[in-house]
Structures are given as structure tokens and as C-alpha cells.
Amino acid sequence: MLELRPGCECCDRDLPPDSAEAVICTFECTFCRDCAENRLGGVCPNCGGNFSPRPIRPVHMLTKYPAATERTYHPGNCGDAA
Template sequence: MLELRPNCECCDRDLSPDSSDARICTFECTFCADCVETRLGGVCPNCGGNFAPRPIRPAHLLIARPPSTTRVRSAKPACA
């Protein structure tokens, strides 16, 4: 099950569980669409993979399976 991380690892922008701007790679690295397009060129700075829109978990399932509250930041130069 996806963690649904709460922020962009690059700019630290909040990304709610229902955000259509959230992008993830195969390792669930989470970035906003703006950083993916303008700073990262569509390539994950952590693993080198590509991005896909993060699926939106239906609201009624968020109670039993809440999103993560742990904020993650990338230490890679593209996000410094």
C-alpha cells in the first residue's frame, strides 16, 4: 500500500492525499508536478526512475488506511 507522503521532497510543498499534483517513482519518492517538470526533467533524483501521477485513495479508505505524516526531503543537488 502506498504511504501517500505529505510533501514534495524537493520544495517541501504540501501534497494532500487527494492532490492531483503529486508524482511518484517506483520507490514512492514523492514530488510535486512543478518540480518534476521544471527542476527534475522527469527523472527521480534519488533512483533515476521516471514519475507517474500518484493514485488518489478514496476518502472513505483514508480512515482505516491514513496517509503518512512523515515529511521526507531529498538531499540531491537538483533540490538544493
């Protein structure tokens, strides 16, 4: 099951479970669409893979399978990320 991480690893932007702006790689590294496209050029800085839109978990399933709350923030891996 996907973790649905709560924020972008580059800019720390909030990415709630229903965000259409979240993208992930095959290792679930999570970024906002802006960082993935503009700072990372579509390539994950952690694994070298590409990104896909992160699926949105239906609200009724979030109670039983909640999104992750621990943030992963690695701005040093993101080129010019702040």
C-alpha cells in the same frame, strides 16, 4: 499499500492525499508536478526512474489506511531546489 507521503521532497510543498499535483517513482519518492517536470526533467534524483501521477486514495479508505505524516525533504538532491 502506497504511503501517500505528505510533501514534495524538493520544495516541501504540501501534497495532501487528494492532490492531483503529486507524482511518484516506483520507490514512492514523492514530488510535486512542478519540481518533477521543471527541476528534475522527469527523472527521479534518488533512483533514476520516471514519474507517474500518484493515485488518490478514496476518502472513505483514509480512515482505515491513513496517509503518511512523516515528511521526506531532500532539497540537496534537486538541483536548484530551495
